[in-house]
Structure formats: structure tokens, C-alpha cells
Amino acid sequence: MYASELRTDLADTLAEIRGAGLYKTERQLTTPQSAHVATPAGPVLNFCANNYLGLADHPAVVEAAGAALDEWGFGMASVRFICGTQTLHTELERRLSEFLGTEDTILFSSCFDANGGVFEVLFGEQDAIVSDELNHASLIDGIRLSRAQRYRYRNRDLADLEAQLRAAEGARRTVVVTDGVFSMDGCFAPLDGICDLAEKYGALVLVDDSHAVGFVGDDGRGTPERFGVADRVDLLTGTLGKALGGASGGYVSGPAEVVALLRQRARPYLFSNSVAPAVVAGSLAALDLVRSSADARERLVANARLFRALMADAGFDLLPGEHPIVPVMFPGEDGARTAARIADRMLAEGVYVIAFSYPVVPRGRARIRVQLSAAHSEDDVRTCVRAFEVARDAVGAPPAPSSSRA
Ligand SMILES: *Cc1c(COP(=O)(O)O)cnc(C)c1O
Numbered sequence: 001m002y003a004s005e006l007r008t009d010l011a012d013t014l015a016e017i018r019g020a021g022l023y024k025t026e027r028q029l030t031t032p033q034s035a036h037v038a039t040p041a042g043p044v045l046n047f048c049a050n051n052y053l054g055l056a057d058h059p060a061v062v063e064a065a066g067a068a069l070d071e072w073g074f075g076m077a078s079v080r081f082i083c084g085t086q087t088l089h090t091e092l093e094r095r096l097s098e099f100l101g102t103e104d105t106i107l108f109s110s111c112f113d114a115n116g117g118v119f120e121v122l123f124g125e126q127d128a129i130v131s132d133e134l135n136h137a138s139l140i141d142g143i144r145l146s147r148a149q150r151y152r153y154r155n156r157d158l159a160d161l162e163a164q165l166r167a168a169e170g171a172r173r174t175v176v177v178t179d180g181v182f183s184m185d186g187c188f189a190p191l192d193g194i195c196d197l198a199e200k201y202g203a204l205v206l207v208d209d210s211h212a213v214g215f216v217g218d219d220g221r222g223t224p225e226r227f228g229v230a231d232r233v234d235l236l237t238g239t240l241g242k243a244l245g246g247a248s249g250g251y252v253s254g255p256a257e258v259v260a261l262l263r264q265r266a267r268p269y270l271f272s273n274s275v276a277p278a279v280v281a282g283s284l285a286a287l288d289l290v291r292s293s294a295d296a297r298e299r300l301v302a303n304a305r306l307f308r309a310l311m312a313d314a315g316f317d318l319l320p321g322e323h324p325i326v327p328v329m330f331p332g333e334d335g336a337r338t339a340a341r342i343a344d345r346m347l348a349e350g351v352y353v354i355a356f357s358y359p360v361v362p363r364g365r366a367r368i369r370v371q372l373s374a375a376h377s378e379d380d381v382r383t384c385v386r387a388f389e390v391a392r393d394a395v396g397a398p399p400a401p402s403s404s405r406a
Pocket of ligand 1: 109110111112136138179183208209210211238239240248249250
């Protein structure tokens with residue numbers, strides 16, 4: 001009866017989103033996820049997936065998942081605690097714990113769900129959660145679902161973190177929560193400094209390592225390994241949906257009692273279906289590959305270095321860093337439009353990148369976020385840089401002033 005009013009209202013909202021230039025369209029792929037993909041308009045080089053190690057279509061991962069369909073069936077038709085746990089699921093949890101160097105691990109359908117479930121269970125009214133302002137949306141939502149007191153510190157700002165830890169003194173439990181890598185900027189959380197401060201104030205540390213697990217650190221164990229603090233981070237969350245095969249699934253890893261209690265009380269675990277067996281088997285194969293992926297990790301680092309060097313030479317304004325996320329900045333009033341036009345033009349050149357603008361990033365800080373993969377060749381990287389130059393010329397944007405270049 002009210003549906004027509006609802007439709008009119010929503011059409012207005014949609015028009016507002018379009019009018020502000022913020023409407024997100026989804027490009028369709030006609031191939032598996034890979035460095036080289038195709039869209040209905042033709043083949044493109046892909047520089048916007050989280051496919052850091054190139055495992056999303058790796059033959060060993062695909063084969064393991066395919067074999068699991070025959071051996072373990074398609075779906076579990078149950079949540080874990082009723083009849084949704086196969087030995088395959090516990091095997092993946094055991095293997096993740098071994099890889100991360102933790103006592104135990106609990107699987108969720110996604111990292112979004114892991115973050116949605118962990119805080120409410122562990123932190124109540126007498127507790128304090130101290131959170132980086134740029135943390136992932138799923139951490140923000142998960143923290144909101146808890147009744148804990150909330151403190152927010154400026155992105156990666158240790159002085160402000162200390163001020164917030166002081167403000168939180170007196171809480172029963174305090175936890176510092178951070179992304180290991182901030183995905184819009186491609187920069188690392190200063191985990192050594194964070195662990196020092198947490199120790200000083202008797203706080204726990206929780207790191208969401210979604211953009212690092214599998215490829216950051218000498219053995220790919222993530223940001224705690226890179227910063228030499230693996231034994232000082234109390235709780236890890238992460239995704240299987242990025243470097244570790246890229247399908248789906250997430251986890252919380254840490255002390256045995258934490259995992260045991262989450263199995264009793266975490267709502268997304270109790271009330272949502274088990275990860276599909278084929279995905280679990282594919283993720284196990286991805287973990288195997290990560291162990292023997294030292295050369296893929298080196299290739300990834302080399303690709304990111306090459307891209308940064310060539311882009312700086314070509315006069316683009318990059319956020320400095322070492323992560324394979326490389327933000328190419330288009331600052332100022334007109335930046336959002338310029339970034340969007342350049343990304344569109346690059347697609348016509350056969351290179352797929354995505355422009356980000358407000359509200360995903362702050363106003364005036366529009367960017368094209370390029371993501372390198374070990375699956376890219378040196379030629380692919382050079383093709384991407386050339387497409388940036390061609391597109392910049394085509395839309396008539398000037399090179400960045402040299403003072404702003406990384
Ligand atoms: C991608 C991402 C997630 C979400 O992971 P899913 O498994 O896709 O739900 C959560 N946290 C961070 C930091 C991420 O980058």
C-alpha cells in the first residue's frame with residue numbers, strides 16, 4: 001500500500017547519490033578473477049583486486065576446491081554447532097593457528113562477521129575499546145555492537161593513542177584495536193609502538209590483518225611478523241577473501257579461552273551458516289601455497305617498487321609507503337572528477353583501476369587506488385603506468401607539482 005511512496009522516496013535518494021557523483025556501478029567480469037580478466041567490453045589488466053599472491057585462480061586452489069565438492073558435498077545446511085562442522089573445518093582452524101602462531105582459531109563466514117562477533121562477547125560496560133579512527137567499517141560496526149566505552153585516536157598517532165589510553169584508565173579490560181594495514185592509504189599501523197603503549201597501560205591489542213595475512217612479513221604471517229611483535233598481539237582477525245585464495249571466510253585467532261567463548265556466544269557464528277566445504281578446502285590449499293610463496297612475495301614487493309618508481313618519474317603524486325596498495329592522489333576541489341575521468345579512460349586503454357572519493361576517503365583527497373599482485377609481470381606494471389600517462393593527457397590533467405610527489 002505504501003510501496004509507491006517508498007519507491008518515490010528511494011528514487012529521490014538515488015538521484016541525490018547520482019547528483020553528488022557518488023553512485024557506484026559494478027563492472028562485470030566474464031572470466032575468473034586474475035591479473036588478466038575480461039569484461040563484456042573486452043580484456044583488461046586488473047589492478048584493483050586484493051589478489052596479492054595471485055591465488056584466486058591458482059590451479060592448485062581450484063583443484064582442491066573441485067575435489068572437495070566430490071568428497072565433502074556442496075553445502076553444510078547448518079550452523080557450526082548444530083551439524084555444520086566437518087573435520088575439514090577444524091583442520092583449517094588448526095592450520096591457521098599454526099600459521100599465525102596462536103593457540104586457537106575460530107572460523108566465520110567473513111571477516112566482517114568475525115569483527116561483528118568478537119567485541120560484544122569480550123567487552124562489556126566496564127571495559128574500554130580504543131580504536132584507530134580509520135579502522136575498517138566492520139571493526140567500527142562490531143565495536144558499536146558492544147556496550148564498552150569507546151575511545152578513538154587519530155590514525156596511527158601514538159601520542160593520541162596514549163592520551164586515549166590515559167582517558168580509559170580504570171576500565172576492567174582495555175583493548176587497542178587497529179587495522180594492520182589501512183586499505184585506502186596502503187600504510188602500516190605502527191604495531192611496535194602500539195604494543196609498547198598497550199603494555200604500559202595494561203591493554204590488550206587486537207589487529208585486523210586482512211590486508212596483510214599471507215604476504216606481509218618474511219613468512220607471510222602478517223604485520224605482527226613484520227614489526228617483530230607476533231608474541232605481543234593478543235587477538236588477530238583476518239579474511240580468507242583476499243590473499244588467502246580470495247573466496248570467503250574470516251577468523252578470530254588468539255588464546256584458547258577467547259576462541260572457546262566465541263564458539264559459545266558470538267552471534268554471527270551461532271546464527272549463520274558454515275563456510276562451504278569447497279571454500280574451506282581451497283583455503284587450505286592456499287595456506288599450503290603461502291608456505292612456499294617466498295618468491296611470489298618477493299615479486300609482489302618488486303612490482304610495487306617498480307610501479308612506485310615509474311609513477312613518481314612520470315610525475316604522479318603518490319602516498320609514500322611499501323605496501324602493494326599504491327594510492328595515486330588527485331587532491332583538491334576537482335580531484336574526484338579528475339580521478340574518475342582518468343580511471344574511465346584507463347579502462348578504455350585496457351587497464352582496470354578504481355577511483356575513490358568522498359565519503360570513502362576525506363574530501364579533497366580523491367585517489368586512484370592501484371593494487372599490485374605477484375601475478376602481474378613487469379610488462380603489466382609498465383602497461384599500467386603508460387595507461388596512466390595516456391589517460392592524464394587525454395583528460396588534460398597536469399602532472400603533480402614536484403613538491404607533492406613521493
Ligand atoms: C576486507 C576487510 C574486511 C572484510 O573481510 P570479508 O572477509 O570480506 O568480510 C575486514 N577487515 C578489513 C581490515 C578488511 O580489509
